[in-house]
Amino acid sequence: MARSRPVVVLEFNELSPALMERFLGEGALPRFRRLRDASQAFVTEAEERYPYLEPWVQWLTVHSGMNYREHGVHHLGEGHRVRAKRVWDVLSDHGYASWICGSMNAGLASPLRGAILPDPWSPAVEPRPRELAAYFDFVSAMVHGHASGGGLAARRALRFAAFMAGHGLGAPTVAGVAAQLVEERLAARRGLDAGWKRACVLDQLQLDLFRSLWLRDRPDFATFFSNSTAHFQHWHWRNLEPERFQVKPTAREQASYAGAVRHGYERMDRLVGEVLDFCGDDAVVVLCTALSQQPCLVYEDEGGRVNYRPRELRAFLARAGVAGVLAAEPVMDEQFRIRFAGEPEAERGLARLSALSTGGRGLMVVRRQGTELLAGCAVHEPVPAGARVAGEGLDVPFEELLFRLPGMKSGMHHPDGLLWIRVPGCAPRVHPEKVALDRVAPTLLGLFGLPPAATMRGAPLELPRPGRRRVAA
Incomplete structure (x- = not known):
């Protein structure tokens, strides 16, 4: 049978085009540069504005091609209520297999051909296959428990460790976990906080799982979602650029968090490099951020916003x-x-x-x-x-x-987002015009030569067509 090149979508939530350009210019992100310099590079623009400018709204737009006025979902964990077809539903209907790893506010409108790991805030969507429940249960408990100061049951942690041992856990990741725990102890002795870096450790664990299933199943379409840097921007942009804020961080806060945002981009840069390496030159690789952030200055006259x-x-x-x-x-x-x-x-x-x-x-x-x-x-x-x-x-x-909750709100949402699409064998190009976010879903289907679903109103972007490869029937 004729089969399209595999498509891998890196869903790096809310990365800022402005910060990306700044860090690229400083030479801090060589793998991001490698991807951008081989891609059709766009800036997307979400239709919505506050209070509907939220990632759980815009990621649903990326996956379904529907804007808020059409899908009506304004809260996290409610995406499953939308019955319109997402990209992976249309692909399943045409016999293509998908691996949906952590995509925000995901849902299924058709029986999925492949695997899905919901985001930790979507308990109504079941992981498929069921073996992924060990990972989902642990991560959900860690995300929610960390936010509320709670701990994790030893039994759940042991189940997770056993699962990861059979699903791609790498020695570098194990070493990274150990180094993180040591760093936290040393920081605590100096009265500082290094626990925020755990979000990057979780990214690495999820990438190990993503790689394992991708190499095992060789899906036609895959997504990998990360929220860590978005979190750093929301709470630590003040530490990145304290001169822009009236409410200044303390010396202790600066000692702990001054490098948080940059650290997030640099760790994501490593993830990009790993994905490019294991996917190889044959895959179409897409970076999509759905929206972005900017400094949150609107609460400064009130002393800042806390939760x-x-x-x-x-x-x-x-x-x-x-x-x-x-x-x-x-x-x-x-x-x-x-x-x-x-x-x-x-x-x-x-x-x-x-x-x-x-x-x-x-x-x-x-x-x-x-x-x-x-x-x-x-x-x-x-x-x-x-x-x-x-x-x-x-x-x-x-x-x-x-x-x-720790920290003070420092970043707020912005409708612009990054969209880079690496089409193997095609000359890269930076497109100066902004494109509507609802065009992403039709564009992804167009990579497989498929028309948009009836509910997808946006026109697919014009891209160089990837070649096709032959596999045994």
């Missing part, structure tokens, strides 16, 4: 009098999702949380969708000493229920 989260989610809900909870899990930053058995229970939970207050203002922002609540703390400025939380039958110190 708070319940210390222990179940205990917090119990203290607030929220009953009938089936499941509760953190989402992103201050937000968390609660699932109930029925809509009456969810409505009562909404009333209880909405009644909470601190300092004469509402404590929570809560939205109900059917039997679920999406909630988060509405306080985004430093809470004064002695602040209390009041509610129905409740009057307790603020710090007894909630804690402040």
Whole structure:
């Protein structure tokens, strides 16, 4: 049968075109340069603006070709509710196999030919094949537990280690984990923080898994998602360029985080090099960021923006009098999702949380969708000493229920994104005009000679056509 060249999409969330150019110019990103200098290089532009400029909105656009006004999803973990076909659904319908590794707000509209590892905030999407559950369960617990100060069960960690041992865990990654733990201890002795670098270790673990399944199954289409550098930009752009912010980081914060953003780009540069090496010269390699970031200066006159989260989610809900909870899990930053058995229970939970207050203002922002609540703390400025939380039958110190997440918001979203497409054997070109983000999905299908799905409104980009290769039937 005739088969297209494999397509590998690196989904590096929210990398900034401006920072990319800066670090490329400084010679810090040789593998990114290698990819860009062999690619059709575009800048994409998302249609949406605040409050709909969010990665879980725009990644759904990348995968489905639908903008927010069409898909209607505004929250993380809700992508599975969209029944329109994604790129991998269309490919499955035509007999192509995919390996979807961590793509944000993913879902399935057709039986998938291949494998899918959901992002850690999408518990409603099951990993396929089921062997991937060991990885998904561990990473989800680590991401959510790290954010709330919790630990991980030893049994889950052992299951994860056994899984990775059989799915590509490399000696360099093991050495990197050990070095990270040592660095954290040494930093702690000096009163500094090095734990933020764990996000890069997780990237490397996921790349080991991605490589293992890619080499084993040789899928026609694959995606690899990373959020680490986006996180660094959100919380540490202030440390990268303190001169741009009114609220200056402390000396201790600078000692810990001054190099965080640059470190993220450099670690992603290594990932790019590894992917280019194991995919070889025959693969079409795509870098897509969906959107980007810029310095967040809009809260500086207010002293900066901070976030708070319940210390222990179940205990917090119990203290607030929220009953009938089936499941509760953190989402992103201050937000968390609660699932109930029925809509009456969810409505009562909404009333209880909405009644909470601190300092004469509402404590929570809560939205109900059917039997679920999406909630988060509405306080985004430093809470004064002695602040209390009041509610129905409740009057307790603020710090007894909630804690402040580390850092202060420093990066905010920007609609521009990077799109580099390396087509083997074709001359590279930098395209000066911006292109609409909803054209990415049709373009990816065009690499296989397939027309867009009916719900994909954007026109595919005009690219040099990759050659085709012959494989045995």
